[in-house]
Amino acid sequence: MTTVYVPCDSSARSVGADQVAAAIELEAARLGAPVEVVRNGSRGMMWLEPLVEVVSAGGRVAYGPVTPDDVAGLFAAGFLDGDTHELGHGLTDQIPWLAEQERLTFSRVGLIDPLSTDDYLSHGGLFALRRALAMTPQQICDEVTQSGLRGRGGAGFPVGVKWRTVLDAPGSPKFVTCNADEGDSGTFADRMLMEGDPFMLIEGMVIAGIAVDAHEGFIYIRSEYPDAVATMRAAIETAYQVGWLGSRILGSEHGFDLEIRVGAGAYICGEETAMLESLEGKRGMVRAKPPLPAIEGLFGKPTVVNNVLSLASVLVVLAHGAQFYRDFGVGHSRGTQVFQLAGNIARGGIVETAFGITLGQMLERFGGGTISGQPVRAVQVGGPLGAYLPPAQFDLPLDYEAFAEVGAMIGHGGIVVFDDTVDMAVQARFAMEFCATESCGKCTPCRVGAVRGVEVIDRIVAGEKTAANVVLLQDLCELMTDGSLCAMGGLTPMPVRSVLQHFPEDLDRSEGARP
Amino acid sequence: MLSDVSQRHAPWSPDVALETIGAHAGQRGPLLPVLHALQETFGYVDPRAVPLVAKTLNLSRAEVFGVLTFYPDLRSTPPGKVRVQVCRGEACQSVGGHALARHATSSLGVDFGGTTADGSVTLDEVFCLGNCALGPTVTVDGRLHGRVLAPDLDLLLSNSVNNNAEVNNADVSGDLT
Structure with a gap:
């Protein structure tokens, strides 16, 4: 009996893991091959999902991304014995992207049947x-x-x-x-x-x-x-x-x-x-x-x-x-963080590693650039309330304090990559719009400030009294930061300010700084 | 563990509502689980359920109404036959989410939160489905789909609407025999 792992992770399912698992069972039955399909979690290499692993004598061998149409070919190529195939990546544990991580928290995820x-x-x-x-x-x-x-x-x-x-x-x-x-x-x-x-x-x-x-x-x-x-x-x-x-x-x-x-x-x-x-x-x-x-x-x-x-x-x-x-980590950021590479990125997924690796290393060693092939223009770290960082800041170590010093945050470890087609004025506006939509409404700086923020950004982009409205936006950001009860209103200014600081040419369009 | 996606809902009935409320009333902080259960049963939380919930849980109707209207997931009107959610989060924006959202609203002719005039599709926006390395992401009838571009969405929608029509036709023929 050969064990074949096909993830049941919802991300893997979103690109067809269920259909692949069914196709493998069907083909195995047709060939009379003794195969047991086990649904595991995901190894976190999202660009390879659905990632199929075959348990061979030498260890688990990875194939991906697999579509149902690939399944017959995989059987024909002898994937049940771990043989080579154009979708093959060799032993899963030796894939550099995975091998270079320090998986402590995620040590079992993707390895085991989650409910066993x-x-x-x-x-x-x-x-x-x-x-x-x-x-x-x-x-x-x-x-x-x-x-x-x-x-x-x-x-x-x-x-x-x-x-x-x-x-x-x-x-x-x-x-x-x-x-x-x-x-x-x-x-x-x-x-x-x-x-x-x-x-x-x-x-x-x-x-x-x-x-x-x-x-x-x-x-x-x-x-x-x-x-x-x-x-x-x-x-x-x-x-x-x-x-x-x-x-x-x-x-x-x-x-x-x-x-x-x-x-x-x-x-x-x-x-x-x-x-x-x-x-x-x-x-x-x-x-x-x-x-x-x-x-x-x-x-x-x-x-x-x-x-x-x-x-x-x-x-x-x-x-x-x-x-x-x-012993893992740097300064006051000890241990490992489970970073999540997302957005416009060639090799997105879970990267668990000690604190201290720079943002640039993370993007190059693991991310492999954008999926669109265009240059990276901005990276948002820490979710909708996190700062947008330009390539000039990619030498920043991923460490709570280092990020705080430059007005950014690590948050929950999400890293979202944007290529050079991004309009940063749209992103700044979205930060305010999101806050306006999601504010609980308890305190005024958040509830009203976010709505005013959208309006002011619209005026800046439209070229209405740009300089005065930029000052007004700065002032509003300060008020929301200082006057909100929680991080929703208090941190919404973070992405907005980072756009003002690093991408002013997208807001003030009168200078025609962008094509 | 794969989540079970069920689209079939019961028609409004005060007895079924009371039974549903009662099944969840005993726990700590029962209101949200009760409202979820009602929505699961009927597809939405009928305004006629509000006084029943209030009475059973010893709350005011205002409290129940307040909670019902606070949470974006909870609906007070029946949804369309097919439910579509388009992720509007930044990770999906970075790979064409804005364009997909525009395509969804323009091709269906409804804004987010709306249901098509024929009741076939309800379109909702959602802020992050946790599929951020494989965006743009949508759900159709609760099923997650990654790397979705405009033509993919059209295909998913037409398949789902057709499936739904077949299910309904089967029901009708079953009733006639």
Whole structure:
């Protein structure tokens, strides 16, 4: 029996993985070839999807991108024995794009059948949880703090410090919530982890529960991710059956219940307090802080709010020790970040690597330039609220502080590439338009400012009192930054200001700087 | 795990609505799960469901209405037979998303959020479907499609509309026998 992997990741499915899997089964049946098709997560090499892997004596051999029409040819060429074919890439693990990464958080994604508990255990699953069960809550918090792990959702707050705050906060019950409302365009790491290694997130949630003495958790997943919702729900059901959730986890005294909640299309619910409101069944309106959610969170109780990747990274910290994790990265950015190469890029996908690699290295070594073949003009890092950076800034190291210094941010690690056909005035306008659409409406700088921002940019582009309106736009950006309750209004000026700074010729068209 | 895409919806019925609400009323913070369940059952959240939800969950009608109208996913009117979402996020913009969005609105003759006059297609915009390395991205009846250009969208739409018509015809003939 030959095992053939065809991803069930929704990105792979979006370019025909289901049809390829069906075609392989059909052709195998026609030839009487003993083949077992296993649906794995994606290896994250999106330009090769659907990526088919055949388990050969020497290891897993990759073929891609495969269409249903290629399948008969692959069988004829002997792909079941790992033989060469024009779509072949040799051993998957030796593809340089993959081999040069440091996959800690994504170590299992794409390798295993996401819902197989055997696969999970044979690839290091539950190692961290078993260790956590032998530790006191304080020890877990301390170890996570020592690792230098910062929240991967965007804000970069130290995870261990947050947990310690919840542990020390008076009140009962306490909650662990996972923010899987991955709304930033250009980001898909949370989705891929949930679809490709769901037990990792469950294990992370249970460990967080032990660390803060909470026994109930919620994962808030955006509705745009139906496959992730389905996979997580199935994984939770299995986890209850095998004793990884419920009372007496792994026979210990600790109990933990976990539930999935689905969002409803509101970007603002990725903001932690809006997410808590949404979990409570309310409009996703941002709360004023303080009180911090760690003190008064879900239903007014002490609550951990962590991103998917933060919770998954905790497993690496506990399984290998704080020092191991700390040894990756630079400055105050420790460990690895799961970067996501997206947009107009030849080789897009998941690049997990230590902090400190420059943006340019990321784009050249991994990205391979634009897919259109045109030169890169701008790169937006950190989602819709992140800055647009010009090639002159590509020597910037991917590090929280280095980005902050130049008025940019790493956010959730999304890197969106634009070629030279982009109109940066359109992108600046879109930033304001997006804020106007997605603002929860609670505070005026965001609710009204975004609408005024669109209008002012329209006037600048139309050549109406350009100089005065640019000053007005700068002023508006300052007001929104300083006066908004949360990052929605507070960071919308970031992309706008970056366009003003780096691409002024696109706004002020009177100079005719662009063809 | 592959998500199950179902397009068949029940006609409005207060009894079915109450049953649906009741199935989710017991959990913490039940309102959003209840509204999702209603939409899954009927394809939209009928305004007639609002007082039923309010009474069951001991909320005011204003609170239910407020939540219903806050979230873009929740509809108060029945959707078209085929639902199309076009991603408007930056990653899709960088590979022709603007042009695809213009093509979608002009070829269907509706703005985003609208349903064609014959009720066949509802067109929505969405900000990111998490397929950012394989854009432009759309969904048709909940199925994700990457690397979609204007002709691909036309093909997806005509296939889906035709499939839908066949399903409906089959239903009709089934009723007659």
